[in-house]
Amino acid sequence: MRSVIVVGGGISGLAAAWQLRGQADVTVLESAPRVGGKLRTGTIAGIAVDEGAESLMALRPEAVELAAAVGLGDALCDPAQAPTTVWTHGALRPLPAGHVMGVPTDPGALAASGLLSPEGVARAAAEETLPAEPLTEDVSVAQYLAARFGREVVDRMVEPLLGGVYAGRADRLSLRAAMPRVAALAEQGEALVPALRRMRAAGAPRSAPVAVQGVAGGTGRFPAAVAAACGARILTGTTARSLALTPAGRWRVQAVTDDGPLTMEADGIVLALPAFAAAELLRPHSPLAEAELSAIPHASTAVVTMAFSRAQAHFLPQGNGFLVPPVDGHTLKAASFLSNKWAWLARAAPDVFVLRASIGRIGEEGLLDRPDRVLVRRAIAELHRAVGPMGEPVATRVTRWDRGLPQYGVGHRERVARIREAAGKLPALALCGAAYEGVGVAACVATGRQAARDLLTAAA
Ligand SMILES: Cc1cc2nc3c(=O)[nH]c(=O)nc-3n(C[C@H](O)[C@H](O)[C@H](O)COP(=O)(O)OP(=O)(O)OC[C@H]3O[C@@H](n4cnc5c(N)ncnc54)[C@H](O)[C@@H]3O)c2cc1C
Missing domain, CATH: 3.90.660.20 (Protoporphyrinogen oxidase, mitochondrial; domain 2)
Structure with missing residues (x-):
């Protein structure tokens, strides 16, 4: 694989370009005037502030590792220590100690938090006594957790966290895709409270000192640093409009720029785009991938x-x-x-x-x-x-x-498998981005790097 075009200069596409450095001649096409997508630092009253993502998950290593590798190690910083707080019942109330993505594991701490009514606390505490049939198919977060903990836990603890991460609703999001750790326990047929307590005691959720890290000066520095370090040709203000496979089996991209149309060819292509934008480009090549990508809300x-x-x-x-x-x-x-x-x-x-x-x-x-x-x-x-x-x-x-x-709706993982299978039938094409295996920056970095590895492996 001598040349690769990466369409989309968000952190997923840049991570792919970084993974390809030294192994292919890479061009990144980005429609906006600057790279970074949802990692964007702007100014207010002359002060640099993040307008999109403001933190990188530190429990997953991919984002902080890449930030360090591109020279931002000294800029990585911890947030001030403070409990996650919910504004409900007319006051700010910290989530109780021991919760895992809003799922309570300590009834005493839950009662003291004031988040739930006394009936809600009692209902949640009963979870460990309920029989647990192994979960065999995907369900919504609300369906599973309300049955085990009662609706109040979903409404006042889980739902606000899901709103923070996905801007999503618990009755639509997939348990398997949005809460994979909880889903894995549910699939084993275990009551959640004792299983989550065991995991916490074993230190599983505490593999890093803090859950997230920031970048001093703003997370917008991160894509800019990856772009500078990856050695790729970066064309901003350049929107890919269509893809074609040439008789020689290369990908031809028709793009528009501020200066007019642009046509480029490469041996391989990475689509590092939101699902709806990838769907547009794939329409003539894979109606199945186009339909499945378009169905992601x-x-x-x-x-x-x-x-x-x-x-x-x-x-x-x-x-x-x-x-x-x-x-x-x-x-x-x-x-x-x-x-x-x-x-x-x-x-x-x-x-x-x-x-x-x-x-x-x-x-x-x-x-x-x-x-x-x-x-x-x-x-x-x-x-x-x-x-x-x-x-x-x-x-x-x-x-x-x-x-x-x-939005990772019920059945999202199966949908992603169908998209990847359909796209896998196209030669030298890989997909990455927030639509697939996680919306967080760390997951996006992981998909970008994996897309690059997949292209190189297929070409070897
Ligand atoms: C408000 C907000 C806050 C968030 N906060 C956090 C947070 O604190 N921590 C966290 O981990 N995650 C957070 N996220 C999620 C995370 O930032 C994103 O999921 C992630 O940055 C997506 O990266 P990406 O590269 O996959 O997509 P994008 O950032 O969307 O990049 C895709 C790029 O493709 C470009 N593009 C689109 N179409 C074309 C085309 N046809 N041709 C060329 N270029 C094209 C776009 O301009 C864009 O730059 C937040 C998201 C939002 C919206």
Whole structure:
């Protein structure tokens, strides 16, 4: 394989390009003016802030390892230690110690958290006494966990976390794809509480000191560093419009650029794109892959970033932020107090307090049709209710992520297997990105590197 075109310059495509360095002549096509996709650092009141992903998972090694390999080792930083907090029943309440993705394992801590009613606590505590039949097919997160723990655990503990990661809903997300560790225990026919307690005692969830890490200066530095280190030719402002296989078995890409049309050829191709964009390009080549990719739903979200003057604010909140369960009917999905969470940001802008509020889950697209000023007003009003009267921000910025997060519905893993099988019939073509084996940055890096390895192996 002498040459490869990577379509999509998000972190998945860049990880693929990095894996191919020194082994092929690589060109990355990116439609936006800069690489990075959902890893984007912008500015508010002159301060660098993340507008998309703000952290890299550290329990999975792929993202932090690649960041270190491309020279950002010294920039990796831990967030301030603070419990994950849920705004519910009119107060901020920490998730109880011992929870695993919102699944409680310590009834005493659960009762003390105030998250659930006394009946809800008793219902959750009964989980270890319920018979557990081995789970034989995929079900929704809500279906499985509500049957074992009661609806309150789903509504006030699991659902806010799933909203934070997927902008998704527990009654639609796949247990196997969205909570694979829990699904694996369910498939063994074990009650979850004793099994999760055993796993915790064995140290399984504590293989890294913190669950996530940030990049000082913003996560947008990460794709830029990978792009610089991978040695690929990076063409921004270049949108792939169609693919064709030449008689010689090479891939020909027709693209549009600011300067007009562009045609390129290469021995292999990596599609590192959102599912709907990959579907468009695959339509003439694999109707099955196109149909399955098009069937993956996507949630749209908006991030409302606000800067408050520390001198003028009436009040500044403690902690790293909070999650919001949809059952309470609020507009906010989550809030992240960036100036508390990231020491680099507090050092860079000591006079300003920066936070960001997230709005929009799957099914809430109507909310996002409102103009920016409406989203800002709603975010401020709810923040005041949740944490107290902070006053008015000195600057605001709304970033919209249209169809930004793929939804792993029931049967997602089987759908991905069908997509990979169909795409595997096309020569020298690999798929990677958030649509397949995980939406987090670490999972995206893993799919990108794997796509590159698959191309090289197939060509060997
Ligand atoms: C608001 C938000 C917050 C998030 N927070 C976190 C977090 O804190 N931690 C975490 O781990 N994950 C987080 N995620 C998820 C994670 O950031 C993404 O899943 C991941 O970055 C996706 O990377 P990707 O390369 O697969 O896709 P993308 O980042 O979408 O990159 C795909 C690229 O392809 C380009 N493109 C599309 N069509 C074409 C075409 N035809 N030709 C050329 N280029 C094209 C796009 O412009 C884009 O740059 C967040 C996501 C969002 C939306």
